[in-house]
Amino acid sequence: MYKLVYLTSAWVQPVNETLLPKLRAVLDDINAQKHEQKLIELLKIHRISDGDSTSDVIGQRLEPVTFRSLCKQLQVTKLPACVLLDATGQALTQESLQHLEDQREIDAALTCLADSRLSC
Numbered sequence: 001m002y003k004l005v006y007l008t009s010a011w012v013q014p015v016n017e018t019l020l021p022k023l024r025a026v027l028d029d030i031n032a033q034k035h036e037q038k039l040i041e042l043l044k045i046h047r048i049s050d051g052d053s054t055s056d057v058i059g060q061r062l063e064p065v066t067f068r069s070l071c072k073q074l075q076v077t078k079l080p081a082c083v084l085l086d087a088t089g090q091a092l093t094q095e096s097l098q099h100l101e102d103q104r105e106i107d108a109a110l111t112c113l114a115d116s117r118l119s120c
Contacts, residue, residue, distance in 0.1 A: 002040045008080040009047040
């Protein structure tokens with residue numbers, strides 16, 4: 001299972017109100033194709049700021065120092081941001097996504113080859 005981490009803060013709330021419902025709809029469509037379990041889970045991480053009145057925020061709330069440290073670790077420089085994490089909590093990069101795609105193509109080719117040998 002993967003986690004899509006959505007990093008945000010109160011100062012981008014108008015963007016959150018537009019983006020989050022669309023993001024949830026896309027993830028619901030993806031997860032609907034995997035009936036046995038969710039493939040991607042959404043985790044919203046919200047930076048707490050002085051005078052933050054967003055007590056209704058669903059998700060994880062972090063103090064500014066902790067939030068900044070997490071953003072640095074995930075190489076996030078602008079909010080809001082999405083980062084896809086694998087089952088071990090490692091962020092997937094463009095290279096790792098390409099590797100997964102290549103591996104899937106190799107697995108499909110090997111399966112096809114094995115199937116063709118069985119029919120010979």
